[in-house]
Amino acid sequence: MTIDGHKILIANRGEIAVRIMEACADLKLPFVALHTAEDADSGHVDKARELGGDKSLYRIQNYNDAGDILAVADDAGATAVHPGYGFFSENYRFARRVTERDRPMTFIGPSWWVIRDLGDKINTKRLARKLGVPTIPGSDRAIYDELEAESIAQSLFEFQEKQGIKKPRVLVKASAGGGGMGIDEVEDMARFRQTYRRIRNYSLRTFNDEGVLIEQRIFDFNHLEVQIVADRTGLNPVHFATRNCSVQSPGLQKRIEVAPGFWPADLAYTFDAASVLDDIVEHSLSMAREIKYDNVGTWEWIVTPNGDPFLMEVNTRIQVENGASASIASIKGDSDVNLIREQIRAALGEPLGYVQKNVTFDGVSIEYRIIAEDTENGFSPWVGKIMELDWPDHEWLSVHTHVPRTRDYQIPTEYDPNLALAIIWGKDLAQAKQRGLDFLASLKLNGQDSTGMGMKTNIPFLIKKTDNLLEF
Numbered sequence: 001m002t003i004d005g006h007k008i009l010i011a012n013r014g015e016i017a018v019r020i021m022e023a024c025a026d027l028k029l030p031f032v033a034l035h036t037a038e039d040a041d042s043g044h045v046d047k048a049r050e051l052g053g054d055k056s057l058y059r060i061q062n063y064n065d066a067g068d069i070l071a072v073a074d075d076a077g078a079t080a081v082h083p084g085y086g087f088f089s090e091n092y093r094f095a096r097r098v099t100e101r102d103r104p105m106t107f108i109g110p111s112w113w114v115i116r117d118l119g120d121k122i123n124t125k126r127l128a129r130k131l132g133v134p135t136i137p138g139s140d141r142a143i144y145d146e147l148e149a150e151s152i153a154q155s156l157f158e159f160q161e162k163q164g165i166k167k168p169r170v171l172v173k174a175s176a177g178g179g180g181m182g183i184d185e186v187e188d189m190a191r192f193r194q195t196y197r198r199i200r201n202y203s204l205r206t207f208n209d210e211g212v213l214i215e216q217r218i219f220d221f222n223h224l225e226v227q228i229v230a231d232r233t234g235l236n237p238v239h240f241a242t243r244n245c246s247v248q249s250p251g252l253q254k255r256i257e258v259a260p261g262f263w264p265a266d267l268a269y270t271f272d273a274a275s276v277l278d279d280i281v282e283h284s285l286s287m288a289r290e291i292k293y294d295n296v297g298t299w300e301w302i303v304t305p306n307g308d309p310f311l312m313e314v315n316t317r318i319q320v321e322n323g324a325s326a327s328i329a330s331i332k333g334d335s336d337v338n339l340i341r342e343q344i345r346a347a348l349g350e351p352l353g354y355v356q357k358n359v360t361f362d363g364v365s366i367e368y369r370i371i372a373e374d375t376e377n378g379f380s381p382w383v384g385k386i387m388e389l390d391w392p393d394h395e396w397l398s399v400h401t402h403v404p405r406t407r408d409y410q411i412p413t414e415y416d417p418n419l420a421l422a423i424i425w426g427k428d429l430a431q432a433k434q435r436g437l438d439f440l441a442s443l444k445l446n447g448q449d450s451t452g453m454g455m456k457t458n459i460p461f462l463i464k465k466t467d468n469l470l471e472f
Contacts, residue, residue: 004029006106006348007029007030007077007078007080008020008029008030008031008344009031009032009034009069009072009073009081009105010024010032010082010084011082011084012034012083012089013036013039013402014042014415014418015044015401015402016320017034017044017084017402018043018400020084020340020344021044022047022051023340023341026338026341027344029344031051032057032076033045033052033057033058034063034069035057036059036060036063038412038415039415041404041407041409042409043401043402044402058075064087066094066097070097070098070101074103078105079105079106080105080106080107080108081107081108082344083095085317085319089109089316090315092112092115092119095115096112099112106348108347109295109318110294111294114292114294114316115316118293119316121175122140124314125140125311126140126141127287127290128283131283131286131287133283133287133311134311135310137159137216138152138156138170138214142175142209142213143212143213144210144211146193146196146197149214150189150193153189153214156170156214157188160216167187168187170215171183171184171185172186172195172199173199173212173214173215174202174203174207174211174212174213175209176203176211182206183199196212199212200212218302218310221304221305222244222302222303223244223248224243224244224245224300224301224309225242225244225261225298225299226241226280226284226299226301227241227296227322227325228240228296228297228299229295229346230293230295230296230297230352231349231350231351232294232295232347232349233292233294234288234289234291234294235289235292236355237293239284239359240359241259241281241328241329241361242259244259244261244262244470245257247465249373249375249379250379255369255458255465256367256369256465258324258365258470259328259364260277260364261280261470262274262276263364263428266428266429266430267470267471269307270472271306271307276307280303283299283309283311284299287299294346296317296339296346297314297317298319299314300312300314300315318339318340318343320369321367322339323365323398323400323423324365324367327363327425328365328425329360329361330361331358332358363425363428364425364426364428365423365426366423366424366469367421367424368421368424368436368439368462369421370418370421370459370462371417371457372384372419372447372455372456374456381417382449382456383413384411384455385408385410385411385447385449386409386419386447386455388445389403389405389409390443391422394439396424397422397423397439399422401419401421403420419445422436424439433466433469437463437466440462
């Protein structure tokens with residue numbers, strides 16, 4: 001089957017569903033969209049009707065119900081499933097089910113075994129170390145023996161002391177955990193055994209696996225990413241540069257992303273920032289080649305104040321911030337780069353049609369995540385009705401949103417209160433920052449809660465954080 005014979009089921013909601021629909025329209029591919037009762041007024045439903053007609057829409061009970069989703073796929077005659085991000089996007093069992101059922105379909109993402117292997121943090125660390133890729137110091141397998149755990153922890157404390165770290169910390173993590181679950185830190189060996197036993201017991205109760213990872217706690221780091229794209233051959237991965245995602249909420253949720261990851265042209269670093277970017281790109285590509293990575297993916301890195309990079313993990317999906325990377329890229333001189341479009345093409349079996357030397361980069365891109373949240377009250381979600389969302393158009397600006405601009409919109413309490421992504425391009429960091437501030441100042445975003453009080457957003461936080469972007 002060629003790409004022209006496919007029909008895409010979009011197993012997601014909101015902004016990413018809109019962007020997948022638009023990518024399908026660009027590729028002249030029919031699609032099927034989903035919505036729940038709570039999402040009936042979402043702009044992604046409007047976009048589906050606009051681009052695909054009423055027959056492109058199906059109502060389901062829950063975006064996490066695989067059976068419901070696959071039943072829609074069969075009824076609609078879909079040949080491929082795009083999971084977006086979140087939900088089933090990194091669930092290798094779902095990806096395997098999509099591709100190995102009685103009526104097999106294409107999963108728009110990496111092959112299921114790639115998702116499985118790189119979703120395992122221990123396996124990822126072993127692969128990285130085999131290739132000489134720097135990883136966070138600590139165990140590269142689950143530790144079940146208390147004496148061995150103590151020995152590793154002691155060596156990490158000694159390592160940090162030799163580095164001159166005044167208050168060393170060791171992380172104790174449930175090896176089967178994820179999303180920040182089952183993690184604690186220890187400041188000295190006197191507390192280690194008690195913490196180890198608590199995390200081990202928690203892991204056994206929660207994940208039915210008492211394995212524990214022991215790692216060094218790294219402070220004052222920058223969070224960098226490398227964007228990788230590859231086709232189904234897995235032989236020719238291409239990078240789309242780096243991003244810096246260090247502006248986050250206290251819960252480690254990203255709020256601003258910048259591409260590229262550092263800007264040594266105008267900022268002074270205590271290390272060779274250009275060399276660090278080159279190193280993490282080449283390390284990421286080496287792993288992609290080794291495992292024959294076959295779609296879009298992101299290699300996530302920590303960079304210390306001394307410029308030491310450590311691989312954290314690999315995200316085997318399209319990410320929220322993909323547009324920031326696309327904004328600074330050109331392919332064979334064409335600046336109309338859309339990584340969701342590239343993801344779909346590659347997943348459906350088309351060759352990339354370009355190699356690394358065909359991909360060039362220019363300028364700086366800033367992505368703002370605009371969210372209804374009270375940043376002065378623990379970044380707690382704000383619930384209410386949006387009555388106005390508007391902005392002036394610019395050639396350097398793209399805004400992605402599922403919030404309707406022509407009617408009021410009640411934010412569903414069932415989902416995160418993410419409202420829009422704004423991507424700003426500038427010829428350099430200074431111009432991108434100024435344009436970003438201009439956009440935030442001109443954005444019209446108003447609403448009220450059930451008591452009539454005005455809405456809370458993270459815009460003041462975004463404005464404040466723009467001042468020091470890419471500074472270490």
